[in-house]
Amino acid sequence: xxxxxxxxxxxxxVELFADPGxxxxxxxxxxxxxxxxKIGCKTGGCGACTVIMNGLAVNSCLIPLGxxxxxxxxxxxxxxxxxxxxxxxxxxxxxxxxxxxxxxxxFIMSAKALLDNNPSPDREQIREALSGNICxxxxxVKIEEAVASAAGRMHGDKNHEGCARCxxxxx
Amino acid sequence: xxxxxYVFPRTVESALALLKEYxxxxxxxAGGTDLVLLEARKKETSAVLVDISHIPDLCGIREEEGWIVxxxxxxxxxxxxxxxxxxxxxxxxxxSGKVGGRQIRNIATVAGNxxxxxxxxDAAVALTALGATCVIRSPDGARRELGMPEMYAGLxxxxxxxxAELLTHIRIPAQGPGEGSSYQRMEQRKALSLxxxxxxxxxxxxxxxxKSARIAIAPVGPRPQRATExxxxxxxxxxxxNVFAKAAALADKHAAFRTSAxxxxxxxxxxxxPVFVVRALEEAVARAAGA
Ligand SMILES: Cc1cc2nc3c(=O)[nH]c(=O)nc-3n(C[C@H](O)[C@H](O)[C@H](O)COP(=O)(O)OP(=O)(O)OC[C@H]3O[C@@H](n4cnc5c(N)ncnc54)[C@H](O)[C@@H]3O)c2cc1C
Ligand code: FES
Ligand code: FES
Numbered sequence: 215x216x217x218x219x220x221x222x223x224x225x226x227x228v229e230l231f232a233d234p235g236x237x238x239x240x241x242x243x244x245x246x247x248x249x250x251x252k253i254g255c256k257t258g259g260c261g262a263c264t265v266i267m268n269g270l271a272v273n274s275c276l277i278p279l280g281x282x283x284x285x286x287x288x289x290x291x292x293x294x295x296x297x298x299x300x301x302x303x304x305x306x307x308x309x310x311x312x313x314x315x316x317x318x319x320x321f322i323m324s325a326k327a328l329l330d331n332n333p334s335p336d337r338e339q340i341r342e343a344l345s346g347n348i349c350x351x352x353x354x355v356k357i358e359e360a361v362a363s364a365a366g367r368m369h370g371d372k373n374h375e376g377c378a379r380c381x382x383x384x385x
Numbered sequence: 386x387x388x389x390x391y392v393f394p395r396t397v398e399s400a401l402a403l404l405k406e407y408x409x410x411x412x413x414x415a416g417g418t419d420l421v422l423l424e425a426r427k428k429e430t431s432a433v434l435v436d437i438s439h440i441p442d443l444c445g446i447r448e449e450e451g452w453i454v455x456x457x458x459x460x461x462x463x464x465x466x467x468x469x470x471x472x473x474x475x476x477x478x479x480x481s482g483k484v485g486g487r488q489i490r491n492i493a494t495v496a497g498n499x500x501x502x503x504x505x506x507d508a509a510v511a512l513t514a515l516g517a518t519c520v521i522r523s524p525d526g527a528r529r530e531l532g533m534p535e536m537y538a539g540l541x542x543x544x545x546x547x548x549a550e551l552l553t554h555i556r557i558p559a560q561g562p563g564e565g566s567s568y569q570r571m572e573q574r575k576a577l578s579l580x581x582x583x584x585x586x587x588x589x590x591x592x593x594x595x596k597s598a599r600i601a602i603a604p605v606g607p608r609p610q611r612a613t614e615x616x617x618x619x620x621x622x623x624x625x626x627n628v629f630a631k632a633a634a635l636a637d638k639h640a641a642f643r644t645s646a647x648x649x650x651x652x653x654x655x656x657x658x659p660v661f662v663v664r665a666l667e668e669a670v671a672r673a674a675g676a
Contacts, residue, residue: 235391259486270492271488271491278434
């Protein structure tokens with residue numbers, strides 16, 4: 215039973231006329247043409263489809279579109295500010311944390327959700343936040359390093375919007 | 386994909402009224418991490434999803450006259466990080482922290498873990514050891530309470546009918562001074578993996594003496610199993626490695642493991658179980674002493 219479902223997507227209000235039983239990942243990719251969110255398993259087991267919903271990292275392959283009504287959703291397409299990459303994106307490139315790239319948007323969304331809530335995580339906290347993401351190429355070490363360095367960068371970078379909790383980096 | 390309607394009631398009463406109105410054609414959705422996969426496999430085909438996540442009465446964790454009370458919307462992430470649960474129902478915090486990966490824990494609920502009826506649902510095993518009870522509301526307004534593992538009616542079948550009833554709250558007797566709990570889990574990798582063996586334990590101590598113990602083991606059947614002979618043996622004994630080893634042997638005697646390609650052979654799990662029971666008891670006793 216298709217109906218209008220509306221939510222905030224990367225800061226803009228979107229309205230979709232669709233079946234609420236459709237999966238959020240399919241709505242993002244097939245209806246809204248945002249193919250940055252990837253599909254690996256479609257069973258919640260790989261994290262390739264990770265998006266941030268109401269501030270938390272979730273698997274968009276396990277979310278019926280109906281659940282997104284009124285939610286605030288951020289996808290990988292919502293991170294870069296015009297030509298300026300988000301510090302997590304920049305760090306993944308600088309640290310060689312990307313090989314085939316299939317897992318990368320998911321890892322970056324998990325890392326962003328972590329750093330938005332905890333600007334200076336330790337290694338254990340980074341691992342916990344990335345526990346739902348699988349990479350078959352990199353071996354994880356460079357990904358962990360990239361997230362740790364992005365944390366430092368977001369703290370120190372005065373041009374970044376700053377971290378909500380400690381106010382560090384706000385202009 | 387199913388053609389479905391999707392509704393967000395704001396109160397328990399309106400959720401129950403909706404279930405009644407649809408006469409079995411509607412189903413509760415909490416985090417959806419089990420339900421969406423059942424739908425994808427066509428094992429679940431309800432026409433209407435009744436999403437309870439916007440019901441304020443079902444949110445949050447509080448302490449109430451010696452009980453820790455969790456609303457049905459409490460997620461595994463909330464349970465794992467809650468200072469109250471870490472202090473007074475630690476086994477649940479540990480167990481919820483082991484469910485899936487972070488994205489699953491952020492949305493999947495503790496209540497959903499019980500109703501889904503997994504043989505070794507991590508939170509369900511811990512709650513069995515902790516002696517939790519579940520508050521259930523039916524459309525006629527009736528309220529009943531069921532313990533763990535009585536919430537299980539069979540393999541993947543709950544005593545709660547998710548087409549008609551609502552598990553509203555989970556109540557755990559708060560751990561006081563001299564009490565401690567623990568949760569142990571064996572798996573093939575540290576995240577996103579099926580448990581091969583889970584053991585939860587809770588003890589109440591009087592100095593070095595064990596006043597009472599509860600031990601839950603899974604997966605050894607459709608539901609978490611209490612190791613009652615071991616529990617009876619422990620009551621009144623002075624805690625020691627020897628006593629723990631004897632209790633572990635009694636627990637193992639009643640554990641009927643099946644050999645499984647993914648969960649490991651029966652022989653292997655029989656070899657590990659006593660080690661895990663001893664570890665669970667050691668940790669629970671150490672925490673009871675304030676360690
Ligand atoms: C990739 C992946 C990994 C997983 N790993 C683990 C793991 O390691 N350990 C583990 O134990 N589980 C695991 N699970 C299973 C699942 O995440 C948990 O069982 C979870 O707690 C279910 O909660 P939910 O809120 O998502 O339930 P839902 O899917 O929303 O609901 C599950 C069932 O319970 C019913 N229901 C839910 N809430 C209520 C209520 N309040 N009253 C009445 N009925 C209700 C629903 O109708 C449905 O039938 C995993 C799942 C996935 C997809
Ligand atoms: S595609 Fe969603 S977790 Fe794998
Ligand atoms: S870079 Fe290829 S899967 Fe991670």
